[in-house]
Amino acid sequence: MNDTLTASLSHRPFGIDDPYKKLPDERSPRDPAPGDRVTVNFRATTEKASVTLTSRGRREHLSATSLGDGLFTTDLGVVTPGEYTYTIEAGGASQSFSFTVGAWREVRSVEDVRVEATLVHLTLGLDDGSTLPCILSFPASGVCAVGFGKAAGTGLELRAHRADGRLAVRADGALLELDCSTLDVTVSRPGGTAVARGSLKFRVLVGSDLARLEARFHAGDELYGLGERFTPQNRRGKLYDVRVYEEYKEQGDRTYLPAPFVVSPDAWGVWLAEAEPSFFDLRRDEAVVTVEKLPSSPLSMSLHFIVADEPYGVTSAFVELNGGLSVPPKWAFGPWMSSNDWNNQARTLEVVRRTVQEDIPATVLVLEAWSDESTFYIFNDAAYTPKPGSDAFALSDFTFGERWPDPKGMIAECHSHGVHVLLWQIPVQKHVPEDHPQHHADEAHMSARGLGVRDADGTPYRCKGWWFTDGLVVDFTNPEAREWWFAKRAYLFDDLGIDGMKTDGGEHLWGRDLRTFDGRRGQELFNAYANDYVGAYHDFVSSKTRGNGLTFSRAGFTGAGKYPAHWAGDENSTWSALKASVQAGVSAGISGVSMWTWDIGGFSGDIPSVELYLRSVAFGALCPIMQYHSEFNAAKDNRDRTPWNIAERHGDPRALSVYRFYAKLRMSLLDYVDAEAREMSAVGLPLMRSPELVYPRARAFLHDDPHAYLFGRDLLVCPVVEKGALAREVRLPPGRWTDVWSGAEFEGERVVLVPAPLERIPVFVRTDSERASVLVEIFRGARG
Template identity: 35%
Template sequence: MGSMMERILFDKNKTEHSMVLGNSAAQLRWKEQDDCAELTIELAYSHVYGMGEKYNAVSQKGLTVVNEVEEKFCYQDEKTYCPAPFFFTDTGFGLYADTACKTVFDFTGKHIKVTLPSNTPIVVFKGEPKDIISEYMNLLGVAKLPPKWAFGPWISANSWNTQEQVEQQIENLKKYQFPATVLVVEAWSDEATFYIFNGASYQPVEKGGALKYDDFDFSHSDYWKNPKAMIERLHQAGIHLVLWQIPVYKKQGNDEILNEQNELDRADAVERKLCVHNSDGTPYTIPEGHWFAGSMIPDFTNQDTCAAWFNKRQYLFDIGVDGFKTDGGEFIYRPDVGFKNGMTGKEAKNRYAQSYTEAYTSFIGEDHVLFSRAGFTGQHTTPILWGGDQQSTNDELNSVLRAGLSAALTGIPFWGFDIAGFAGALPTLDLYRRATQTACFCPVMQWHSEPNGGQFKELMPGYDGNNERSPWNLAAVYNEPQFIDEMRFWHNLRMNLLPYLYSEALKCVKQAKPMMRPLVYDWCNDRIAAAVEDEFMLGDSLLIAPFLEENSHQRKVYLPQGEWVCLFTLEVLASGEHNVACNKKQLPVYIKSGCGIALNLNENKMLGSSVGNRTDSYHHLHILLAGSKGSYTFQDDLGNDFTLNWDNGRIEKSGKSAMNYTYELIG
């Protein structure tokens, strides 16, 4: 069943619209008063999905949703960095309100009520979830595919602020035999311009002029002696470097030595109107009480701003930096500010974060990555989102998983979270274990740590000031050296899964669908599946049921229609509810019968086998084919694009294979 999409523009002469949805119907009623409107949708439904990245629940039935970008440090609950005025119900009805202004969706009563600006175009959808989500994504643009290396393990810590510390991570990975493909450095820059390495000497440039790496002198820096050589060593080790960014012309504090380049940038932004402005023409500054108070923010709707901003950052790509972590963007707190394209603060409260990441997406091109926290409608057109800030608690793990699943149902294909949270006291080993297992089967797998001592030391002190969330640091803190071996298994498994992950990512972009998706996406007519909020599919083949309770090694798992083959034991289970128990090297993960997964394994062909961190080749490409018959298509960036069809032991191959591979029939 395909989706039907219809754009409706209500006005005073047409206040009603009806849709037939299978055996039910939706009646839309429109009422305007001044510049505000209320849309009432009469519709019988049990679940409602979408609305962006929602931490409080996957189904928003019974809740009121305010679509407004908001920075909230930990325990986001009903707030979100990444909203979207889009939803669909279990009855086959979907709706998108085409506005960047604040909207309110009330799902608490008998009827759905939406409060929004007058003259807002409404797009309605009819169909199954996968069809509605695909139509919604295509309406707003093509999903952005991250590079293949982005699907390996990521490591990150705010405390790594010197070349010595970064290069020590290469040695740590070697010492503990962990694979990683991405290293994120947050505290690398001068904390004024956010594009100049700490301690570097240079000749400041005026009026948007470009910087060149050869103009820097690092000989007197206590932080970075030769960043270019450092990046070359990272690349030789198969690790890609991502640097932190923030969109501000920073106001420096009274106790800071004024940075000459920052002052030049601020003066240029004022003179050429490169920053967001108040209604009287003066530069808008972030109000007191908020992150980076007093700072001006760049107007990315202005091409002169983009040129000046990225001229200062091009040298980073010239020396091999592989991408940016685009933090922040939730900086519009007044409705009367103005932008070059005519947008006001009413729209920019939500739209600014997306214009910021869109500008970076245009700048980075095809071979780099963007890792962003905030966004709005059309988030799938920027490469990767992460679930923001969480403390290291079990409640936060549950919360961020809900955020990832609701984001997926809003068409966001590539998403990840900080394993076991990044803030506060160190996680318990059990929390870290279960979060690592879950992250191994998310589109992005990353551990990250806040600054040593904590950002809010009085409220959330770290473990004796040491907050690094590396597996080896956790093992040392808890005096459990065997924990390193346990965690190595899941990092190796992530590299085993890389062929499958990238093949599915390619498919998600081509077919406009999320990579990680709740069961309702594929089994919308299964009432039990529609209500499940703690299981998900990763691609077309794998079902994951993470352990979300403290010290849990067993749980109830619901398997939708068909047969399922356990990835770890190869046990075959029928559809329905099962009580499942696992040891520390297992997780309830199942391959859907009739589907396959491509793995990169070593000679022993065992899950968790070490294959290093290379993404430009496979140690041994091995494909598992589940069930007595089915079809699996594998494609990648190495010249493979082939399909295996099997039926009771007979295998038919078609397409192109660029290397030798083996396959195994299971279940």
């Protein structure tokens, strides 16, 4: 039993499966392993309670300690492999629960080797005398996949040689060498220096309620990646989990966009090709990768060792293995504007017209507060006759009210100014307790047809966390669900002519017994659902716009770069958030997400100072996507991040004039950004790159500037992230570099102190670039 609630007793062993937030009436740990000390917390409406523990035929009566407020705790002690049952007794009520502690099994030997044209089959001996199949393959140049307990598709042709207890396997771009006595593995780049070191000393926790599989590799001194992370780039020294999760602001090591993938500056990397939540323990020289699986899932684990000629070659190979990078339409690279306070047509058009009046370029408007927030496909305040839940609406079905009297005319006016319109979406049928006939009809149809994610008993799953609590979650693996869901939104494109959708959320699947139409269960869905959701919307938008639209998403997983674009979620208007966002953008790029951005000046809280705002604007103007956005504000003061509002609130016209300057600069760079996006995406490279990985031989020198990055192949961008700074030290990579503002040239691998007035961000261009003179002309021309 996973959840029980009676009149007098409540104990939920797994809580709600939130990976970070524990409930006061759950078990800890939720899934005990050998050597863990287990405690049981519960709630009871009595003054005294007890627990009876049964294991190996022994019964032990344990007292429960009152924690106050009806909460109790009991220590079950340190557990070893075996079956455990504990019965909670309180006030005449009793409930029994059980868990199984598995046993670790470790690979000790290579029992057999069989070589085929594209695969090597190994039979590995475990310490309990059983065996485990392992397959070596080379799915792409420079990539070796080591698959435990699972079949592998054919890859590149290989040549194998065995002698003196060693196995050497060659394929295009990679050489694998296995010492059959020590189980040590190396994967190297023939003729190169990149060498990844691992081991076949694979471990598996078998017989437990949640299986765990472990693999090992040598970590080296520095590792980068693991998705969009808001912390310093080098991941060594910490334990990271890889789990799609919404942490509202101050994310730290938690992320909406994880990837089980690390890159070494020595031009090798490791990718865990599994969707379930995993852990990368990088605290020691021997890194440990752990993935958790349900016993009903195959006990399998595929680890890819990637070697290349340079570090971003590893990223490129990872990207190509996972579907490549897609590029949005050129208009997406212009300045964007958004605010959750733009919740009616008058306010929206006021902002659009003011933008035009102020001579500020803009190419995208994002509207979040447009819908009734019950159906999320009908404009707020529209009148209509409800339809059966199976049916879709057309524009002619609505009579629009005061808030949005003429959406079609509004969108047409935006288009007349070159502004494309995106509307906000979520993958949830929100729970609406009040009377709402259309919502209830849709919800009833969704439930009756099984179009949502389901619980183990087949009933519809409802969101358990704080985000849209009790809402139904659409199952995008179900073709009928996709067709039904998008049919209701088709008129927004067909009749109104919108250009894309902001696909928010995707992080709130909790519960290991969840099920989707394609047969997957909770552990397999926690990370993968974000891509299922965004990918379905991407296909829908692309079909409706004939490839001239895009999605704008917060959550994603391995392969998210196929669905541009992404933003870094919700952040405060603080200097620390600015610094964290720079790091997040670079880390996202290392991990295969290129079309990335953040909310200029911060999303949340009071408006930023003029200084913070303009430093953010300069950084945003040289990000893959440039956009400002702010949360809904119930207070009377206007907290929009529009440049004129910042200027008026602070009485400082520079907020407006400098924003205008950078918006125009961005438009002047539109051809450069679009061309770089297409050319770099074609080879799996992100627009934002870490200088120390692009120039690994100088990484010790470049490492001391964690907030510089390369934008495209030619520009070195050095955001000013310190309050009150008037100048900035720039660490120039190897080669020769030209200051785009002054035209001065410098030899690389030196520190240059450059002026950084409020209206200027230090930027340098590679002097030997074919576009150096054009880029210098753009920047210097923008200054007038």
